[in-house]
Amino acid sequence: MILNNFINGVWQDETKADYTEVLNPATGEKIADVRLSTKEDVDFAVAAAKEAQKKWALVPAPKRAEYLYAVGQLMIERKEHLSQVLTTEMGKVIEEARGEVQEGIDMAFYMAGEGRRLFGSTVPSELENKFAMSVRAPIGVVGLITPWNFPVAIATWKSFPAIVAGNTFLWKPATETPMMAYEMAKIFEEVDLPKGVANIVFGSGSTVGTTMIEHPDVKVISFTGSTETGRHVAELGGRHLKKVSLEMGGKNAIIVMDDANVDLAVEGILWSAFGTSGQRCTACSRVIVHKDVKEELEQKLLTAMEPLTIGNGLDESIKIGPVINKKALEKIDGYVQIGQEEGAKLLSGGKVISDGELAKGNYYAPTLFTDVKWDSRLAQEEVFGPVISLIEVASLDEAIDVNNSVQFGLSSSIFSQDVNRIFRAQRDLDTGIVYINAGTTGAEIHLPFGGTKGTGNGHRDSGVAALDVYTEWKAVYVDYSGTLQRAQIDNN
Numbered sequence: 335m336i337l338n339n340f341i342n343g344v345w346q347d348e349t350k351a352d353y354t355e356v357l358n359p360a361t362g363e364k365i366a367d368v369r370l371s372t373k374e375d376v377d378f379a380v381a382a383a384k385e386a387q388k389k390w391a392l393v394p395a396p397k398r399a400e401y402l403y404a405v406g407q408l409m410i411e412r413k414e415h416l417s418q419v420l421t422t423e424m425g426k427v428i429e430e431a432r433g434e435v436q437e438g439i440d441m442a443f444y445m446a447g448e449g450r451r452l453f454g455s456t457v458p459s460e461l462e463n464k465f466a467m468s469v470r471a472p473i474g475v476v477g478l479i480t481p482w483n484f485p486v487a488i489a490t491w492k493s494f495p496a497i498v499a500g501n502t503f504l505w506k507p508a509t510e511t512p513m514m515a516y517e518m519a520k521i522f523e524e525v526d527l528p529k530g531v532a533n534i535v536f537g538s539g540s541t542v543g544t545t546m547i548e549h550p551d552v553k554v555i556s557f558t559g560s561t562e563t564g565r566h567v568a569e570l571g572g573r574h575l576k577k578v579s580l581e582m583g584g585k586n587a588i589i590v591m592d593d594a595n596v597d598l599a600v601e602g603i604l605w606s607a608f609g610t611s612g613q614r615c616t617a618c619s620r621v622i623v624h625k626d627v628k629e630e631l632e633q634k635l636l637t638a639m640e641p642l643t644i645g646n647g648l649d650e651s652i653k654i655g656p657v658i659n660k661k662a663l664e665k666i667d668g669y670v671q672i673g674q675e676e677g678a679k680l681l682s683g684g685k686v687i688s689d690g691e692l693a694k695g696n697y698y699a700p701t702l703f704t705d706v707k708w709d710s711r712l713a714q715e716e717v718f719g720p721v722i723s724l725i726e727v728a729s730l731d732e733a734i735d736v737n738n739s740v741q742f743g744l745s746s747s748i749f750s751q752d753v754n755r756i757f758r759a760q761r762d763l764d765t766g767i768v769y770i771n772a773g774t775t776g777a778e779i780h781l782p783f784g785g786t787k788g789t790g791n792g793h794r795d796s797g798v799a800a801l802d803v804y805t806e807w808k809a810v811y812v813d814y815s816g817t818l819q820r821a822q823i824d825n826n
């Protein structure tokens with residue numbers, strides 16, 4: 335299969351452009367060739383999106399929303415197909431793929447509902463016979479850059495609010511996972527979304543991403559991906575005075591206090607650390623444990639890890655799928671070496687799985703380290719793989735300090751039964767998302783998603799807050815006095 339761009343409602347013909355291979359991370363087999371678009375491809379898409387946006391902005395928001403209801407409906411009908419494609423290109427186990435597609439469906443209906451709200455506000459004017467209000471206005475053409483770990487959900491967090499708010503967009507999916515963008519483009523086409531509202535431009539960050547950011551007609555860039563790339567997006571966007579929304583890394587921790595339900599904590603840790611093979615921005619990679627329950631937690635984690643099955647996520651019995659590619663395997667293994675050099679104690683895993691059939695895919699054994707120093711590289715840097723680091727503490731204060739010691743601030747969690755500790759923790763944990771007695775993953779789409787410090791730049795994906803990224807606040811004054819009233823001047 336050859337994947338070409340979808341621009342102005344038309345699938346572009348094959349040309350002499352370059353392509354790169356898309357591989358199934360579970361088997362190493364080739365799934366497709368995806369186009370590496372040129373600067374000219376981007377320019378062409380921006381021109382189409384710009385033209386389409388003029389008309390799209392005039393469509394009433396409740397009508398724009400109707401397209402999203404139709405998109406959501408088609409996603410429901412195709413849920414199983416979409417989930418299978420998602421597992422095939424990304425590797426996450428099928429149960430999680432279904433969950434991700436469901437997130438997209440939920441986002442469609444949620445944002446469609448916003449079409450009948452898109453609240454502004456009215457306020458009293460300082461002057462008589464004058465009306466004052468603020469309204470949300472569409473911005474124009476927006477550029478969406480999405481990662482491979484959530485190829486569909488994150489794209490819906492960005493594209494659906496962009497659509498309902500009256501913008502048109504260019505979407506550059508990760509080259510590792512272009513199939514979901516292809517599937518979504520087919521859905522946009524089938525619901526008759528007006529041509530040029532949704533445009534898919536496949537290709538690299540260095541060409542497609544950079545051209546989008548530098549293009550004067552792209553007004554907003556919404557990016558989810560690595561901190562390194564995000565910094566570059568922010569720098570380049572800053573130079574071009576772009577509104578840039580960034581969601582980047584995480585080094586999320588679960589705190590287990592001495593009064594915690596340890597069995598529940600074990601379940602939460604395994605789900606959040608090994609789900610999606612640890613490749614979520616929200617993944618738990620640190621466990622900050624009170625010294626009095628440390629040994630119990632270690633033993634229970636080791637026991638619970640034993641039955642975890644590793645393999646191709648299309649098989650319903652598999653609990654842990656592959657990681658995205660060989661480079662990711664090397665990076666994870668590199669951190670395991672670093673951890674050992676830093677004196678952390680490896681309790682389980684710590685190796686690439688290279689036996690039999692599994693050698694063809696990218697599998698890493700679920701890994702548990704203990705006695706990890708809070709300020710070591712293993713405890714501070716994002717690994718993005720199935721690796722847990724246990725860090726011992728002696729009090730809640732210390733646990734919160736350790737949680738907040740990293741450069742990221744996406745998600746955190748505490749297991750405790752003490753209401754005083756819980757309320758203190760939710761206040762003091764410096765992350766955009768806090769869970770009580772649950773793991774660090776599983777954010778719901780109608781709440782704001784994002785983080786503090788190095789995780790983001792103050793914007794939020796999903797939730798009603800996402801509309802702030804895709805709308806401009808406009809203040810409107812209507813003077814019906816029939817006289818020239820001058821604000822701030824004494825008119826009498």
Ligand code: UN1
Nearest residue numbers: 484614615616775776777
């Ligand atoms: C991500 O890892 O970038 O909260 C997104 C969660 C999912 C989304 C994760 N709902 O884990």
